[in-house]
Amino acid sequence: MRWIREHKVFSVVAAIVVVLILVIVGSFVSGGGSSVIGGGVQKIINTVEKPFAAFAGGVKDTFNGIFKYKDLQEENEQLKEENKELKESNNNLQMQRSEYEELQDLAKAFDFEPFGDDSDAVAANVIGVDNSMIYRNITVDVGEDKGIKEGDVVVDGNGLVGEVTEVNGNTSKISSILDTDHNISFMVQNKTSVLGVLNGQGKSKLSGYLIDDNANIAEGDTLVTSGMGHYPKGIIIGRVSKVEFNSDTQLRIVEVRPTANFKSMTKVAIFK
Structure with a gap:
């Protein structure tokens, strides 16, 4: 307690x-x-x-x-x-x-007239172009490995592109019809009697003259290769955008827009 x-x-x-x-x-x-x-x-x-x-x-x-x-x-x-x-x-x-x-x-x-299903063609990817905005010189990803040789004709699905000028192991260089070194003999499609010569201007167009200054030609006419010179007959070149008479040369001058897609060309066909 x-x-x-x-x-x-x-x-x-x-x-x-x-x-x-x-x-x-x-x-x-x-x-x-x-x-x-x-x-x-x-x-x-x-x-x-x-x-x-x-x-x-x-x-x-x-x-x-x-x-x-x-x-x-x-x-x-x-x-x-x-x-x-x-x-x-x-x-x-x-x-x-x-x-x-x-x-x-x-x-x-x-x-195109010179080519058919039995033609020997090689598809090529465009991997390089010259520094200008116009495709005057083009490099593709096929060469000796595909049997390509100098002088082979190059086209796309719309028309004439040019010719092979240099071949390497697996690449080739193409000189296009826009190059100033190119001269092309032409005729008006469906008018075989209308003949002339075109040459590259280093730009997006071609310029040339008619052999016969009285020949019937107009804006919008389609021009094709005549078969005289390097290119076989019947390849589409382009369409006439201007016709005028040159009083100095006494010749009818034509200006032509190529139909080949030079602005965004990614593939071409090379005919051997």
Whole structure:
């Protein structure tokens, strides 16, 4: 008893704790709701338990959110990769379609009079041009490896391009009809009696004259190779854009726009 008197505070607290424990035990034994004290105790427990439950739920939601965000990030990266692959596939299909269309256009060269299905031709990709805006000199990706030789005739699907002037192992150089070194004998398509000579101007057009200054020629007429000179007969050269009489030379001068697609030429056919 002396110890209890000397430790009053501790003894009171201990007694209260023991009472509470007994009340709680009694409450659980009786079902937790049969007494006022039991109900009060249950409210105290619920009050204490509620913030802890909320905290635990918040932690759970936070972790769930973190994992969901990670899943979304992974899904987003996967979608980006799939989108990239689809774009690459689409680009490849477009390139294949473009190349197919270019080859179809190139096949039209076999419709020119000197060429036919039995002609020996090689398709070539343009890999280099001169520094000017006009394709006067062209480099292609075929050479001795494909049996190309100097003097071979070069066309695209629209008309005459020029001739091979230099051959290497797997490349060749072409001098186009736009080069000033070129002279081409021509005739008017479907008018074989109308003859003349054209030469390159180093620009996007050709200029020439008619042998007979009384010959019947007009703007829009199509000119083809005459067969005299280097080029075989019947290859389309271009269309007449201007006709005028030069009083100094006493000749009828013609200006011609080539039909070959020099502005965006990517493929040519070389006839051996």
